[in-house]
Amino acid sequence: MGRASSWGWGSAARHTGAMARATLAKEPSDVAAMFDAVARRYDVTNTVLSLGLDRTWRAAVGDAVAAAPGDRVLDLAAGTAVSSAPLAAAGATVAACDFSLGMLRAGRPAPGVVRVAGDALRLPFADAAFDATTVSFGLRNMVDPVAALAEMRRVTRPGGRLLVCEFSTPTWTPFRRVYVDYLMRALPALARRVSSDPESYVYLAESIRAWPDQARLAAQVQQAGWTQVSWRNLTGGIVALHRAQAPLTVARSPASGPAADTTAPAALRGT
Ligand SMILES: C[S@@+](CC[C@H](N)C(=O)[O-])C[C@H]1O[C@@H](n2cnc3c(N)ncnc32)[C@H](O)[C@@H]1O
Numbered sequence: 001m002g003r004a005s006s007w008g009w010g011s012a013a014r015h016t017g018a019m020a021r022a023t024l025a026k027e028p029s030d031v032a033a034m035f036d037a038v039a040r041r042y043d044v045t046n047t048v049l050s051l052g053l054d055r056t057w058r059a060a061v062g063d064a065v066a067a068a069p070g071d072r073v074l075d076l077a078a079g080t081a082v083s084s085a086p087l088a089a090a091g092a093t094v095a096a097c098d099f100s101l102g103m104l105r106a107g108r109p110a111p112g113v114v115r116v117a118g119d120a121l122r123l124p125f126a127d128a129a130f131d132a133t134t135v136s137f138g139l140r141n142m143v144d145p146v147a148a149l150a151e152m153r154r155v156t157r158p159g160g161r162l163l164v165c166e167f168s169t170p171t172w173t174p175f176r177r178v179y180v181d182y183l184m185r186a187l188p189a190l191a192r193r194v195s196s197d198p199e200s201y202v203y204l205a206e207s208i209r210a211w212p213d214q215a216r217l218a219a220q221v222q223q224a225g226w227t228q229v230s231w232r233n234l235t236g237g238i239v240a241l242h243r244a245q246a247p248l249t250v251a252r253s254p255a256s257g258p259a260a261d262t263t264a265p266a267a268l269r270g271t
Contacts, residue, residue: 037197045201056234062090064232065132074155076123080108096116120148120152159248162246164241169240171233172237227245
C-alpha cells in the first residue's frame with residue numbers, strides 16, 4: 001500500500017422548536033432529516049456562506065476527477081446533484097447517490113446524471129461498477145467514514161480513482177484562527193438570513209471543526225484499502241482534495257457472491 005503524502009499534484013438529534021438538526025453523533029436518520037429540511041435553499045445558501053468559493057472548489061473537483069466521455073462515475077452524497085453536473089458535462093455518466101430524498105428531489109435535472117437513493121454504508125451498486133468515485137462535502141456527515149470509504153472501494157473498479165472533497169484545516173495558523181472565528185460566529189449568523197433551516201448550520205460549523213486534518217483523513221482513506229493516497233489544499237486548506245486509487249485486485253464484498261454484472265446501465269439503475 002502506498003504511503004499517504006501531500007498531493008500538491010505531485011506525488012441523536014437536538015430539537016430546537018420545530019426544527020431538528022444532527023449532532024456530532026451523526027445518527028443517519030437525523031442527518032437525512034436535516035438535509036431534507038435544508039434542501040430547498042441548499043445550493044444558494046452554500047454559495048452565500050462560501051462567498052462564492054464553492055464554484056471554484058467544484059471546478060477543481062472536476063479537473064481532479066478528469067472524467068472522460070463514457071466513464072461511469074459515482075458522485076456519492078450528491079445532494080441536489082450540484083456536484084454531479086460538472087462531471088456529466090465532461091461526458092461521463094454519473095450516478096448521483098444520496099439518502100436524503102429531499103435533496104435528490106430539490107436539484108434540477110441534468111443531462112447524464114441519474115439520481116439514485118442509497119446509503120453510503122450499503123451502496124445499491126455492483127462490485128467494481130464505476131471508473132471513479134467522488135464525494136464532495138459528504139464524507140464528514142457519515143456515521144462511519146472508514147466503512148463508507150471501504151464501500152466506495154468495493155464499487156470502484158480495480159485501478160479506478162477516488163476523489164474526496166471536504167472541508168479541512170487551514171495550514172497557516174493566523175488564517176486558521178480567523179477562519180474558525182468565521183465558522184463559529186459569522187457563519188451561523190449569516191445562515192439565519194439565507195437558509196431554510198439555520199440551526200443546521202450550527203452543526204455544519206461544529207462538524208467542520210471536529211473533522212480530521214489532511215494527514216489524518218489520508219490515513220483513514222488508506223485504512224479503507226485505497227492506495228496511492230495524496231491530497232491537495234484549496235483556499236489555504238479550507239478545503240482539501242484527497243485522491244487515491246483502488247487496488248489492482250477485484251474488491252469483493254463478503255455477501256456479493258459471484259462476480260456481478262458491472263455494466264453501466266445495470267449499475268446506474270440501482271436496486
Ligand atoms: C453537504 S451535502 C453535499 C452535497 C453535494 N455533494 C455538494 O457538493 O454540495 C452532504 C450530503 O451527504 C448526504 N449524506 C450524508 N450521509 C450519507 C449517507 N450515509 N449516504 C448517502 N448520503 C449521505 C446528505 O444527505 C447530504 O445530501
